[in-house]
Amino acid sequence: MLIRPMTDADVPLAEGISDDAFFALDVANRLPAAPPPERRSASHSAAWEARTRGFLASDPDGCWVAVQDDEVVGFATSFRRERVWCLATFAVRPGLQGAGIGAQVLDAALAYGADTPRGMLAASVDPRALRRYHLAGFRLHPQLALHGAIDRSVLPALTGVREGDADDLAWMDDLDRAHRGGPHGADHERLLAAGRLVVTTDRSGYAYTNGRVMALLAARDEDAARTLLWECLASAEERYEIAHVTSANYWAVEVGLTARLDLVARGHLGLRGMDPPSPYVHHGALL
Numbered sequence: 419m420l421i422r423p424m425t426d427a428d429v430p431l432a433e434g435i436s437d438d439a440f441f442a443l444d445v446a447n448r449l450p451a452a453p454p455p456e457r458r459s460a461s462h463s464a465a466w467e468a469r470t471r472g473f474l475a476s477d478p479d480g481c482w483v484a485v486q487d488d489e490v491v492g493f494a495t496s497f498r499r500e501r502v503w504c505l506a507t508f509a510v511r512p513g514l515q516g517a518g519i520g521a522q523v524l525d526a527a528l529a530y531g532a533d534t535p536r537g538m539l540a541a542s543v544d545p546r547a548l549r550r551y552h553l554a555g556f557r558l559h560p561q562l563a564l565h566g567a568i569d570r571s572v573l574p575a576l577t578g579v580r581e582g583d584a585d586d587l588a589w590m591d592d593l594d595r596a597h598r599g600g601p602h603g604a605d606h607e608r609l610l611a612a613g614r615l616v617v618t619t620d621r622s623g624y625a626y627t628n629g630r631v632m633a634l635l636a637a638r639d640e641d642a643a644r645t646l647l648w649e650c651l652a653s654a655e656e657r658y659e660i661a662h663v664t665s666a667n668y669w670a671v672e673v674g675l676t677a678r679l680d681l682v683a684r685g686h687l688g689l690r691g692m693d694p695p696s697p698y699v700h701h702g703a704l705l
């Protein structure tokens with residue numbers, strides 16, 4: 419087994435492993451009432467590759483592959499933003515999992531964050547992943563998700579929100595420093611490309627939404643957080659999803675249940691050197 423830095427040429431191979439691994443995980447964990455899991459769309463794969471190339475450009479020492487018999491069989495991508503290290507994604511080819519490959523490639527990514535006081539990762543439901551993160555010193559906080567058709571009759575009248583733009587990024591980065599120890603910096607570009615940025619007029623919070631999913635929300639207080647989440651719901655399509663909600667963010671559970679979304683438990687937020695941020699709903703890969 420060779421563990422070496424990821425290169426640009428590895429990105430499509432890593433994307434294929436990621437799609438295979440997460441599809442297999444979804445099939446294995448499908449609830450009886452849930453629709454059958456789907457493979458990644460071509461546009462989703464392209465976005466995954468573009469995001470990974472961004473990590474390679476900004477954090478080449480955080481991105482690693484495992485090679486067996488000249489073939490890439492696993493990878494881990496991670497990045498540092500000032501005082502926080504984040505694991506973006508991590509997978510091993512199905513059929514080769516559970517044999518120690520993940521441990522080795524994750525160790526290489528963890529070493530990149532060794533001097534960073536805080537760490538964040540959004541864990542899948544795979545018990546192998548949870549075991550690895552626990553052994554790496556991460557505390558695992560259960561996550562909730564709210565999803566379903568929005569009851570539009572309960573949407574409140576909102577004031578104090580507007581579209582965000584490039585002039586907002588500096589105070590948004592300060593808010594992220596306060597919540598997680600580091601700014602989103604260049605990651606704002608990726609978030610904006612995938613959706614809409616909404617901010618409070620008094621600069622007390624922001625959220626990214628694409629009409630189907632709330633991607634990220636950070637606020638100074640729960641009133642601002644609730645206002646932003648209601649705005650995301652008001653501008654959503656018929657069905658919406660708010661994932662990655664820790665119990666420290668119960669305000670999001672209250673809003674989602676008021677809008678008649680269904681509440682389920684899904685995955686864990688892994689943290690070291692910090693408590694679950696609040697009011698803050700993290701992004702799955704850009705945390």
Ligand SMILES: CC(C)(COP(=O)(O)OP(=O)(O)OC[C@H]1O[C@@H](n2cnc3c(N)ncnc32)[C@H](O)[C@@H]1OP(=O)(O)O)[C@@H](O)C(=O)NCCC(=O)NCCS
Nearest residue numbers: 439509510515516517518519520521541542544545546547
């Ligand atoms: C998570 C993943 C990357 C880990 O890689 P891996 O090569 O399987 O991991 P390892 O074999 O190094 O470690 C797995 C650990 O779980 C244990 N394990 C193996 N099979 C298991 C099972 N079915 N249930 C629980 N634990 C299991 C292993 O013994 C090992 O623990 P140990 O080191 O104490 O012996 C890989 O399983 C995967 O791709 N999963 C699907 C995608 C995913 O969930 N990625 C994580 C995203 S957050």
